[in-house]
Amino acid sequence: MMRGSSFGYLIKEGAKNIYANRLMSFASIGTLVACMLLIGSALLFSINVNSFVGYIEEQNEVVALISDDATEQEVEDISNQLTLIDNILDFTYVSKEQAIEEQMALYGESAFLLEDFEGENNPENPLPNSFRLRIKDLSILSSTIMKLEAVEGIESVKAPTEVAEILSSIKRAVYSGGMFIVLILMAVSLVIIANTIKITVFNRRKEINIMKYVGATDGFIRLPFIVEGFLLGIISAVLAFGVLWVGYNYVLQVLAENPSAWINQIYQNTIPFQKVALQMAAWFGGGGIGIGVFGSMFFVNKYLKV
Structure with missing residues (x-):
């Protein structure tokens, strides 16, 4: 010692x-x-x-489009399945009506051009119901898209793959x-x-x-x-x-x-x-x-x- x-x-x-x-x-x-x-x-x-x-990465949203005739129960079922996908940070449901309101807000003074599409259940509204998702890790975006496309009720997925x-x-x-x-x-x-x-x-x-x-x-x-x-x-x-x-x-x-x-x-x-x-x-x-x-x-x- x-x-x-x-x-x-x-x-x-x-x-x-x-x-x-x-x-x-x-x-x-x-x-x-x-x-x-x-x-x-x-x-x-x-x-x-x-x-x-x-x-x-958090600013780049993935949009999952769902059918116009999806019921509230079907939307809830999709929401429950999204919570099971690990790479999803959070998500928000955006109805057709909310989507058109957001677009009108972006148009500012020209919002009157979209007035014909306003209103609940307006058949002329071209925007779809959707879920907007934020992804944790864009490096595994491809596999996450595959999981999203496999969810029953989701018609298509739009994602910033090039940015990822x-x-x-x-x-x-x-x-x-x-x-x-x-x-x-x-x-x-x-x-x-x-x-x-x-x-x-x-x-x-x-x-x-x-x-x-x-x-x-x-x-x-x-x-x-x-x-x-x-x-x-x-x-x-x-x-x-x-x-x-x-x-x-x-x-x-x-x-x-x-x-x-x-x-x-x-x-x-x-x-x-x-x-x-x-x-x-x-x-x-x-x-x-x-x-x-x-x-x-x-x-x-x-x-x-x-």
């Missing part, structure tokens, strides 16, 4: 290594911070794209691109840690040989380097987290002050940093410490010949 004095020694040695190689340590921290900022930005971008895509394909492609591209960037930046971070440990081992080779001669174990000699990697990782994670928080809130403020309706719509669907702060802190802390410790453990075994 490690005594308190030994633990204090390891922390002291790890910190001393960082100070002794401060230029390389500064470069390591700077590079790790830059990598974490890029990784964090990629993650936030991915989260917000998915949020905005989800908003667009585009949105699904965007989601896949953002996910794949984000993962690629994260993997590349992690590899760069490991190389930086490796170079730092290599230089530290080289500079302390005489001291290491003396420690070995007086009976120090390999593990005891390696631990200060692991602590060094831990400290480099945690310092980088804290700095990157703070810079990302400030930068992200600044970007949101700029979006909020933009008069464009389109930009304002994007702003309303962005995720506040506070909502993902704990998750991001865990990713940064775990990633920084993981990269630092793993880089130290792996490369100290490679370069430390004890």
Whole structure:
């Protein structure tokens, strides 16, 4: 069991290594911070794209048309069957009369053109009774349409299949691109840690040989380097987290002050940093410490010949 004095020694040695190689340590921290900022930005971008895509998905309705002579009981039966389809977020029944009223509202001053179609059970009303549905996941829209068409009483289904394909492609591209960037930046971070440990081992080779001669174990000699990697990782994670928080809130403020309706719509669907702060802190802390410790453990075994 490690005594308190030994633990204090390891922390002291790890910190001393960082100070002794401060230029390389500064470069390591700077590079790790830059990598974490890029990784964090990629993650936030991915989260917000998915949020905005989800908003667009909710705005794209699927319309299930039913026959004009459907009875109230038949409409209720269809409604009950729709509740059994998992991919349906919610739905609304729209009668022929409601549909024509909505169209007249859209026409504004020209609404008089549709007055002949008003009235309950008006045989001249060309609009059908329908259910308007919002879909949870557009990537499985095709299978959902098949389930809808199988419901007794639904004559046909109108769905934004092209929009669904585009949105699904965007989601896949953002996910794949984000993962690629994260993997590349992690590899760069490991190389930086490796170079730092290599230089530290080289500079302390005489001291290491003396420690070995007086009976120090390999593990005891390696631990200060692991602590060094831990400290480099945690310092980088804290700095990157703070810079990302400030930068992200600044970007949101700029979006909020933009008069464009389109930009304002994007702003309303962005995720506040506070909502993902704990998750991001865990990713940064775990990633920084993981990269630092793993880089130290792996490369100290490679370069430390004890």
